[in-house]
Structures are given as C-alpha cells and as structure tokens.
Amino acid sequence: MDVHSLTLLVEILDAGNLSEAARRLKMSRANVSYHLINLEKSIGLQLVRRTTRRVEPTEIGLKLYEHGRTIQNALLAANESVSTLGQSLQGRVRLSVPSGYGQIVMSDWLIEFRRQYPGIVLDVIFENRVEDLLRDEVDIAVRVMSDPPQNLVARDLGPVRYVACASSAYAEQHGMPVRLEDLRTAPLITSAVVGRQLRVAAYLHDDRHEVLLEPGLISENFLFLRKAILAALGVGIVPDYVVQEDIIRGDVVTALDQWRLSIFGTHMYMLYMPNRHHTRATLTFIEFMLDKAHSAGRR
Template structure:
C-alpha cells in the first residue's frame, strides 16, 4: 500500500472536502481527486462518499483513516524528537478560547506561557461557539459546557459560577431581584444563542428550577456585558469571573446568592481531538494551562 496515498486520504477526511484538502496540500482540486481515485482503484474499494459540500468515509475508508492517522502521528513524533534534541520548545499552537474567560482570566496565563516559551507561536482565537476542531484546524479549545462532545477529549478546568449582578447605583435606585421569578421582569444583560430560547437553570440544595429569560441586552462579548452592568443598564447574569474585580471593589453587587445559576454549563473544559499527535509545544501548553486552572480553583 502506498503511504503517500494513505496520507492523502487522511488529509482529505480531516479537511472535510476536496477543495480544502487541496488548499492545505497546495495542490489543485483535480489533482487531489485524481490521486484519490487512483488509490480507490488500486484497492478495489470505495473509500469516501462525495457530496456537493463534504466527503464522508465509507467503513473501509474510516478504517484506513484510523491506521493512516496513527502512522502519520508516529512519524511526526519521530521527526520532532530528532529535530528538537537539545533545543528549546518550538512550534505552533492554535487555540480557541471564550471571549470573556479568555480575556479576563486566561490572558495572563497565555502571556506567562509565552514568556517561558518564546519559541512557541500561539495563535489565539476569542470565540464562544463549539465548532469542528478538525475542520477548523484548531489544536485546543476551551469552552463552558455541562456535557462535552463524546468525540473529543475533555479536560476539566473547574466550575463555572454564574451570578445575578448589577452596579451599586442601579441596585440603590431600582432594587435587586429577591425571588427567582423576579428575573422574568428585570431588564437582563446576558449572552444568548441565536435561535434558541434562553433559560437559566437554578439550583437550591437538591431542587432544580428553570426560568425563561427575555434579556434587554444580549451579546457574546462578555467585556461588553461587563460594561453594560457597570453602566447601570440592568441586571447581568454572567459568570462570576466577568465581574470579580468589580465585586471586590464594591462597584457591583449580587442577588439570589443562595441559588446556583447556570445558563450554558457548569464546567470549563479543555477540548482536543483524540489520538491526534500532540507536538511537544502543544503538550507543554495543555499541562501549563491545566495547572494554572487548578491553582485558580484552590
């Protein structure tokens, strides 16, 4: 079996379509298609099913992909182990982090990691949606969720605690929610998923309640939500790290403190593809960030 053809199959399936595979391999789409067809003919098997937008592996294609990926990863590990003998860590780590947590909590961790490993290139995206890591060429993603996707490795980074909060000036003038149902009528500031009703899950001891929310201000940018809370626009329902410094200074106050609130999930998790070869740079980054999260949670 031709290892180059096997490697081509891996690249095609990880890219998701022939055009993207061609871009990554710096080949023409026609050339990629030709070599794939030749590989299928040599085996006498169909390896992928083509649609207008994507390619999907057949059972035979999936088995070959798994073997091909393992072989590629071992080769990459061998190359890296030789290339980095006696040298400092080098390489690129592409990661996706939530806008608020990434900027308000992780930014100092990322800068410290860079100080310790100047040879590693960090390519950081601030976004909140869970996308296809393989398709988007993301090595590592950090997200808030309760149940991580089963097809990804999930490493726990600690609990996420939401708070109902407002500026002290707003609280003095309008008062704060006293009962959970008060959230139904309060001018709320929070994040929301497009096309999905926004609900907050609230836990009191072993009791679980759910309240449908109708925010007056919605954004996926948590720094903007923090500004809105400080400006006295309304009552924010945000993770506590968004307003932690403001709470310490007394500029923001909280309500419904007996309740444990959750909108998108209760845990911060690090996600990455299973069985993907991790460079020494990526491995060092993963362990560094997990250690920072452990310290922050103490």
Template sequence: MSLDVQSLTLLVQILDAGNLAEAARRMKMSRANVSYHLNQVERAIGQQLIRRTTRRLEATEIGLKLYEHGRVIQNELLAARESIATLGQELSGRVRLSVPSGYGQLAMSPWLLEFKRLHPAIVLDVLFENRVEDLMRDEVDVAVRVLSEPPQNLVARDLGPVRFVACASRAYAEQAGLPQRLEDLQHTPLLTAAVIGKQLRLAAYQDEERHEVLIEPTLISENFMFLREAVLAGLGVGLVPDYTVRDLLEAGTVVTALDAWRLSIFGTRMHLLYMPNRHHTRAMATFIEYVLRRAQARA
C-alpha cells in the same frame, strides 16, 4: 498503486479536509488530481474507502479503519521529525488557541503571559472568540469553551466549574432593588449573552432541586467584557460568569442577588478541547498540561 504510506496519507488528508476541493488546496494539487489518486487507491484495494454525499465526504467502514492507521503513522512520523529537529534545543513551535472573550481576558490572560515568559521560543497565537462551530477548523490547535455537553468528536479536558451570578452595580441596587426570587427575573432588565434564534432559559440549582426560568434580556452580547461595563453603568441586572465581575464584587462596586441558587445558562463546566487524532507537538502538549495545572489550582 498499492497500499503504502503515501496512500494512507492521502486518505487522511482528504477525510480531514472534508471535501476534495479543500483537500486539493491543502495538498497544493488540483481537485481532479486528488480524485484520480483516490480512485487509484480504491481500485488497488478493491473497496470503496470514501462515500460521497451532497455536503461532505464520509469514510466507509474499511476507510475509517485505514484512516485510523494512517493517522497513527502520520503522527509518529511528525513526532520523529520534531524530535530530530529539536534535539538539544529550547522548546519551540506554535500553538494556536481559541478562547472565549471574557474568560480569555479576565481569567486566562495571566496564565498565557506566564506561559510565554516560561517558553519564549513558542509562538502563542490567541484568538478571542465565542462561536462553537469554529472549533473544527484546522488553524486552531486548542479551544476553550463553556459547554453543557462537549462534542463527541473532540477530546474534552475539564477546566473546572463555571458559576453564573445575578449582579448589579451598587447604585442600581440601591435605586431599583435586586430580584429576590427567580420569578422576579422575568420583570427585571437583564444583561446577558444569548444563543441566536433560541429562547433563553436560565437553569437554577438549589440542593437537589433544578428550576428553569424563561428570560428576555434587554441587553444581549456574547462579549462579557461589554456586559461587565453595562453592569457598571447601572443598566440592569447582569447574568454573567463570576470571573467577569470578581474584582468588582471584592471592591464592593457590584453586588449579587439570588445567592442561594447556582445559576447556569450555557453549561456548568469549562472545557479545553482539541482534535483526538491530530499530532501533538511538544509545544502543544506542554501548553495543554500547563493550562490544566493552572485551572486545577484556580478551582
């Protein structure tokens, strides 16, 4: 077997899958068959392309170079096929999107519905979830997340700042009072999200100063819609993104505290994330540019 497009495609499929068993499942082949073809390619080239570790497969230096060539070729072929298939047709395709529960429902829902009206032939598949480790899986084309530092192996497009607020229902504020200093948060029933197994730290910025406060919430959930209800129910002071309670603040049913500080827990920016080497269909490229425009207009 010589090095050809088929060999490069095999290499791309194996490295994208991360292990031979998953590659075999995606290519509808047996694991032994995938391993045999990989060995044939390596023998023909005379160099090892993939290093087997206990957890996953890693490309050698030459393997990574060939992978990058293979990805370019594969993406060009996919783009050519799509151009032929969609010639003169309405924009169609499928976009699988993963968005945080709160931001997705409260900020992005109108955008997604408008995009669907503009492009009725595009299948929009939306997952509402918050876990970062789900980003790499193949079923998701695009993900939106709050991150302090986006993963280096993903393309991160900035969707704008995320502003946390300390807030409570007006009834709670009148009865129990609101925290006046950052230190007061350590003695206040707090409602917020947290990272399992990690001590929760609230970062607070004022001018050029940065302060950190260790906090221990009494109600914890990664679902900001639930936290919004908890704030309304008067169960304590919520530390939530401003978009979670924006309409309640405007209505006056919820009030804020510590307004002189910029507050942050998980990061200060929202990012749109996708794989750098995955083929962008016309539908996916159109969707990404649309979301970036809407986020820019909102900021």
C-alpha cells in the same frame, strides 16, 4: 499499499472533500481523485462514499484511516524530535477562547506561558461561536458547555458559576431580585445567542427550574457587560469571574445566592481533536493551562 497512499487518505477524510484536500496538499483535484481511485483499485474495496459536498469513510476506509493517522502522527513526532534536537521548545499553538473568559481569566496565564516559553508562538482568537470548534487551523478551543462533543477530547478547566448581580448603587435604589421569578421583570444585562430564546437554568439542591429572560442589554463582550453593571443599568447575569473583583471591593452585590445559575453550560472545557498529531509545544501548552486552572481553584 504504501505510506503515501495511507496519508493521502487521511488528508482527504480530514478535509471532508476532494477540493479542500487538494488545496491543503497543493495538488489538483483531479490528481487527488486519481490517487484515491488507484488506492481503492489496489485494495479492491471502496474506501470513501462521495456526495456532492463531502466524502465519508466506509467501514474499511475508517480502519485504514486510523492506521494512516497513527503512522502520520509517528512520522510527525519523529521529524519534530530530529528538527528540535538540542533546541529550546519551539512551535506554534493556535488557540480559540471565549471573549470573556479569555480576556479576564486566561490572559494572565497566556502572558506567563509566553514568558516561560519564548520560542512558542501563541496565536489567540477571541470568539464565542461553538461551530468553529472543528476548524482545522485551530489546535485548541476553550468553550463553556455542559456536555462536550463525544468526538473531541475535553479537558475540564472547572465549573462556570453564573451570578445575578448589580452595582451597589442600583441595589440601594431599586432593590435586588428576591425570587427566581423576579428575573422575568428585572432590567437584565447578559449575553445571549442570536435567534434563540434566552433561558436561565436554576438549580436548588436536586430541583431544576427554568426562567425565560427578556434582557434589556445583550452583548457577547463581557467587559462591556461589566461596565454596564457598574453603571447601574440593571441586574447582570454573568459568570462570577466577570465581577469577582468588584464583589470583593463591595462595588457589586449579588442576589439569589442559594440558586446555582447557568445559561450556556456548567463547565469550561479545553477541546482538541483526539487523532491529530500534537506537537511538543501544543502538549506543553495543554498541561500548563490545566495546571493554572487547578492552581486557581477552577478545577
């Protein structure tokens, strides 16, 4: 068994199937399959289970994968140390962030990071789809959730606090919700998951309640939702950072402040793969973001 064989096994299992592994390795599928079969023959054990769509490791395959990943990461780190010797920090970080949090909270942090580290390329995607977390071209994903996946490293960026709010003009003309149940009939402005019934979880001390919502205006774009709230179209249920400045100015007022509201999750997490090699650029970015979240009081 050689290093090349181990790293080939890592690439196959990371890709999930032989065709994708062949594409990444710029080899033919038959060639990848040939090398895998030879590796299994040399060991005398089956390393992966093949289905029509995926390959999954056997117990011994998983152990060899972990060794191969460690070796691959060490080689990548050694190559990076040599190639960047005497140079300023360089590299590329591909980041996936929620549209609202990314634009309203993180954009200034990202600009500051780019100024501080001009040699690092930031490739930022603004999206909200959770199923994209494990896409291989993304180094780091920032997402709202209550319980992060066990197979990912989750760094806490702080709590997400939802508020029930409306413009001062709307509150003066229509009044604000007084009871939690009033949210059922109020003209609501919020975000939702397509095809899923929207519920707001509300916590008061140790008591948890749920209320089904029927919003009149729905969007994943929180900047648009903020405009709709300021236009007095109804009562918004949005994260506090969306309308924080408007509340300070008095343009927006809140209701049900005794309740802790949540729709998609209670915390913002920075997520990344535990066994993937992280470049100096990526590690520097992670620590920079954690420090900014701490300084902003979000951690």
